[in-house]
Amino acid sequence: MSADQEKLIAELVEKGLAGDMEPINAIEDRVLRSKAKAALAKAKRAAKVAAASAPAEEKPAEEPPSDNPNQKFGKMIEDKFPGSLDADLNDTHIQLKPDNWFDIATWLKSEPALHFDSLQCQTGMDLGENILEARYNLHSMTHDHMIEIRIAVTRDKPNIPSIEQIWRIGDWFERETYDMFGFHFDGHRDHRRMLLPEDWEGYPLRKDYEVQETYHGIIVPKVKQGWE
Amino acid sequence: MGVIHGEEMVLNIGPQHPSTHGVLRLRVKTDGEIISEITPVIGYLHRCFEKHCENVTYDQVIPYTDRCDYLAAMANNFGYVVAVEELMELKVPEKVEYIRVIMAELQRIASHLLALGVYGLDIGAFTPFLFMLRDRERILDIFELTCGARLLYNYMWVGGVSHDLPKGFVETTFQFLDYFEPQIDEYNKLLTHNKIFVERTADIGVLPADVAISYGVSGPNLRASGVKWDLRRNAPYSIYDKFEFDVPVGDGAKGTLGDCWDRYYVRMLEVKESVKILRQALAQIPKEGDVHQALPKKIRPPKGSIYSRTETPRGDLGFYIESDGSPIPSRVKMRSPAFTALSVLGEIAEGWMMSDVISILGSLDIVLGEIDR
Numbered sequence: 001m002s003a004d005q006e007k008l009i010a011e012l013v014e015k016g017l018a019g020d021m022e023p024i025n026a027i028e029d030r031v032l033r034s035k036a037k038a039a040l041a042k043a044k045r046a047a048k049v050a051a052a053s054a055p056a057e058e059k060p061a062e063e064p065p066s067d068n069p070n071q072k073f074g075k076m077i078e079d080k081f082p083g084s085l086d087a088d089l090n091d092t093h094i095q096l097k098p099d100n101w102f103d104i105a106t107w108l109k110s111e112p113a114l115h116f117d118s119l120q121c122q123t124g125m126d127l128g129e130n131i132l133e134a135r136y137n138l139h140s141m142t143h144d145h146m147i148e149i150r151i152a153v154t155r156d157k158p159n160i161p162s163i164e165q166i167w168r169i170g171d172w173f174e175r176e177t178y179d180m181f182g183f184h185f186d187g188h189r190d191h192r193r194m195l196l197p198e199d200w201e202g203y204p205l206r207k208d209y210e211v212q213e214t215y216h217g218i219i220v221p222k223v224k225q226g227w228e
Numbered sequence: 229m230g231v232i233h234g235e236e237m238v239l240n241i242g243p244q245h246p247s248t249h250g251v252l253r254l255r256v257k258t259d260g261e262i263i264s265e266i267t268p269v270i271g272y273l274h275r276c277f278e279k280h281c282e283n284v285t286y287d288q289v290i291p292y293t294d295r296c297d298y299l300a301a302m303a304n305n306f307g308y309v310v311a312v313e314e315l316m317e318l319k320v321p322e323k324v325e326y327i328r329v330i331m332a333e334l335q336r337i338a339s340h341l342l343a344l345g346v347y348g349l350d351i352g353a354f355t356p357f358l359f360m361l362r363d364r365e366r367i368l369d370i371f372e373l374t375c376g377a378r379l380l381y382n383y384m385w386v387g388g389v390s391h392d393l394p395k396g397f398v399e400t401t402f403q404f405l406d407y408f409e410p411q412i413d414e415y416n417k418l419l420t421h422n423k424i425f426v427e428r429t430a431d432i433g434v435l436p437a438d439v440a441i442s443y444g445v446s447g448p449n450l451r452a453s454g455v456k457w458d459l460r461r462n463a464p465y466s467i468y469d470k471f472e473f474d475v476p477v478g479d480g481a482k483g484t485l486g487d488c489w490d491r492y493y494v495r496m497l498e499v500k501e502s503v504k505i506l507r508q509a510l511a512q513i514p515k516e517g518d519v520h521q522a523l524p525k526k527i528r529p530p531k532g533s534i535y536s537r538t539e540t541p542r543g544d545l546g547f548y549i550e551s552d553g554s555p556i557p558s559r560v561k562m563r564s565p566a567f568t569a570l571s572v573l574g575e576i577a578e579g580w581m582m583s584d585v586i587s588i589l590g591s592l593d594i595v596l597g598e599i600d601r
Contacts, residue, residue, distance in 0.1 A: 092532070117441050121535055121546050123561040137535045137548070141441060141457060148535065169444035172571045180278070195271035195600060204279055205559075 005032065012036045013043050069145045070094050073114060077104060086152065093135075093148040101151060102161035102187070108138065109166055116140045116147070119163070122173035124181035126207045130155045132181055136163075153183070162188035180205040236264060241585075243272050249346070249589070250596025252570075256585070263585055266577045268570055273600035281560035286312055286527040287386055289560060294380040296562065297598040299342055302335035302371075303540035304598075305384035310465055311536035311547035312386045315529040323517030324388050325467045330401070330509050331374070331383065333502040337408075338367040339541035340448075340495045340502075343593040347492055348419050350590035351428045356419040363411055366404055373397065387522040398510050405503055412500060420496060429492060430483030433576045433588035437486065443575065444568035447543025449592055452478035452494040453486035459539040471508045473501045488591035495593070528555050542566050542593060562601055566594040 012024050013036065024040065027033040074094040078085050081104055087095035096104065108116045121137040136149040151160055162185035164170040174185045175194040182203035185191060192198065201212045211220050242253040251272035257265040277296060281289050293308045294301040306328055313320065345360030368378045375383045375391050383390050419425055435445070437453040450457055458475040460468040476497035478490030529551040537546045543565030550559040569592045577588050 117438075119444060120537070120544070121548050121561065121563040123548055123559075123563075125550060125559055135548070137546070141455070144462065146535075167444070168439075168442045168575070169568050169571055172567065193271075195274045197271070204276065205282075 005035075008032075009036045009039050013040045017043055069147050073108075073145075073147050076114070077108075080104075080107060093150045095150050095152070098151050098153055098160045100161075102163060102166075105161075105163045105166050113143075114140065115142050117142065119167035119169055119173065120146070122170060122177060124177045124183060124205065126181065126205065127152070128207060132158055132183060132206075134160055134177065134183060155182075158183045159186050160184070161186050164188050179203070182206065235259075243269075249594055250599075252594075252596055252599075254573075254585070254589075256582075258582065261581050263577055263580055263582065266574050266585065268573055270570070270596070270599055273596050275601065277562065277601040278560055281557055283556070285555045286529070286557060289557065290385065291380070291382045293562075294382055295597060296564070296601055297540065297542065297545075297566070297595050298379060299595055300335050300339040300541045301380050302331045302383060303339070303538070304545065305381065306332050306466075307536070307538040307540060307545040308547055309384045309386050310538055311534060311549050312527065312529065314536050315532065315534045315549055315551060316386070316524070316527070318387055318522065318524065320387055320522050321517050321519070322467070323514045324519050324522070326509055326513040327389050327393060327519065328384055329466055329468065329471075330506060330513070331371075331389075333505050333509070334367050334370060334401070336502045336541045337499050338364045340499050341367075343541070344415070344419070344492065344495055347590045347593075348425065350586050351425060353419055353422070353425060356415060359411070359415065359418065363408060366408075370397075370401060370404060373400065385523060386527055387524050388519045392519045393513075398513070401506065401510055405506060409500075409503055412496070415496065420493060426482050426489060428584075428587055429488040429591065432483075432488045432584050433580065433591060434484045435486040435491075435572065435576050439575060440486070440572065443572040445543070445572050446565050446568065447539065447541070448494045448498060449491055449543065449569050451476065452490040454478055454480075459537055459544060463537065465536075465538055470512070471505045473504050476501065488587055491591040491593075526555060528553065537563075540565060542595065542598070543569065562598075564598040564601065566592075566596075566598045570594050570599055 015023055017040070024033060024036050027036065068091045070091055070093055071089050074085065074089040077094065077096070081100055084097055084100055084104060085095060086097045108114050116138040118139045118141055119136060120139045123135050125133040125135060127133055131152055132155060133150055133152045137146065138149065139146045153160060160183055162170065162174055164174055164185070164187070171188070171190065172194060174188055175190070175192060177183055178185060178191065179193040179196055180203055193200065196204070200215070202209055213220060237258050239256045239258055240253065241256060243251045253269040253272065255267040255269055256263055275295070277292055280292055290305055290308060293304040297304050341360040341364040345357035348356040371381060372378050373394055374397065375381050435449070435453050437455050440450050440453045440455065446457070454477050456475050456477050459465065461475050476494050478485055478494050480487070480490060481493070482489045531551060531553040533548065533550040535546060535548045537544050544563070545565055546563030548559070548561035548563065549557055552558040573589060573592065577585050580588065
């Protein structure tokens with residue numbers, strides 16, 4: 001790379017960091033453009049790392065209240081139900097303990113300031129190391145805000161209170177999550193498999209799932225790895 | 229004279245039955261002709277979509293999304309690529325955004341035409357079905373002109389689309405719209421205000437707004453209950469904020485708010501709105517631009533997760549994607565609008581006659597491919 005190009009890229013990166021992508025996208029030469037973009041990505045990453053490490057060092061005593069819904073509502077949950085948070089508040093989700101999830105969920109729906117009347121999505125996640133995590137994406141039609149709740153449990157005791165009677169769609173969502181991951185939703189009135197047959201073995205979306213060899217005498221095809 | 233005792237009978241509808249729109253089984257408890265309980269049994273079309281996604285790269289997932297909702301494959305492509313792009317913070321060129329909106333709206337018309345036509349067929353009106361399929365065919369021709377496929381397109385890619393618009397696309401589509409708009413009045417004459425059709429659908433299967441929200445019902449089914457909620461308007465993605473269009477809602481014109489007729493008619497009105505969006509998009513689309521310009525060489529989203537929603541013809545399609553930083557998604561969850569719409573059937577079909585159940589089921593416009601995934 002010539003010195004001219006380096007200088008040009010440095011200028012472009014500066015502009016890109018300020019949010020102006022036009023000059024980079026306008027470059028005709030593909031090689032130069034990709035180089036500039038790579039440099040920009042690197043600079044952004046560095047900035048992110050710096051931003052992430054900076055507050056940890058200072059840890060200011062009085063942070064301004066965040067506008068992020070997960071921060072804001074997470075704090076409200078902590079105030080109302082002390083000790084229910086399982087991890088520190090962050091921008092992407094609220095980590096809860098399973099114990100009083102039903103009470104929290106009831107409150108989330110009935111509290112007028114929150115009014116989460118719609119359960120958008122409910123799913124599970126196999127995090128490995130014996131941990132399963134249920135995730136709930138809640139949305140309020142009236143206030144138009146969204147949060148994500150995560151509840152981690154162990155495989156030996158995958159019990160989470162069911163919220164099927166609060167949001168009725170939870171009925172089918174929880175059945176599917178049970179079907180695929182083997183959670184147990186306490187208090188669910190119709191705790192059956194959803195998509196798979198009732199006598200299927202195992203929980204397919206767990207990462208270590210092994211397909212059963214036969215089902216009622218029918219040979220089950222194995223999952224192929226990659227392109228075979 | 230004694231009292232006549234009714235005996236409850238358990239009846240199976242499906243899994244192979246023309247009015248179940250796929251392979252759906254309904255376990256129905258009937259007291260004479262009256263339904264006392266109805267339980268949908270699903271999973272006959274389960275193809276392990278989510279497990280497949282954990283074994284292929286991000287772009288290889290796109291053809292699978294086609295096969296989930298095979299009547300609105302473009303809309304599913306759209307939902308998925310929007311989610312991945314949001315996760316990667318990728319910005320696509322303006323021309324690509326326009327092409328995507330045009331395709332998504334054409335697909336909405338095609339999907340709604342099939343829904344409306346088949347709904348008439350469910351109730352016993354054969355002719356409107358033929359009229360609507362005839363016009364849907366023209367839209368499929370336009371898709372074929374664009375990308376070669378008529379039903380399953382794999383057209384939208386992460387960062388772009390597979391083919392640029394062909395020569396004469398804008399003119400062809402304008403011609404189609406000019407032809408198509410007067411047809412809507414014809415459908416209305418044939419089916420919408422037909423006395424028999426209204427008798428079979430008005431006041432039947434009323435879905436109140438709060439029940440609909442609690443069951444996660446979305447899209448036209450929710451709007452028919454009077455809730456003005458459309459992601460294209462309330463949480464605009466892509467470039468939907470650039471267009472002017474109305475969000476039609478049900479008003480109980482023929483009976484009660486949220487009945488089968490409202491659900492039917494909201495779709496008919498939405499077709500008109502899609503035509504409006506198409507006319508604006510076709511007039512504004514940039515002439516120049518490379519649709520492959522923003523295609524990333526490697527699709528490796530940063531570590532993290534995203535829940536992204538788009539408005540398909542059937543409602544809010546959500547993709548929950550979890551990335552571990554590798555080229556293969558660690559988890560893809562599809563929140564399917566037809567799944568939530570079917571879940572409400574047990575609630576609203578109780579107490580109606582057997583023949584009304586077919587009418588209610590048809591009005592929800594479900595696609596089993598998307599429910600079972």
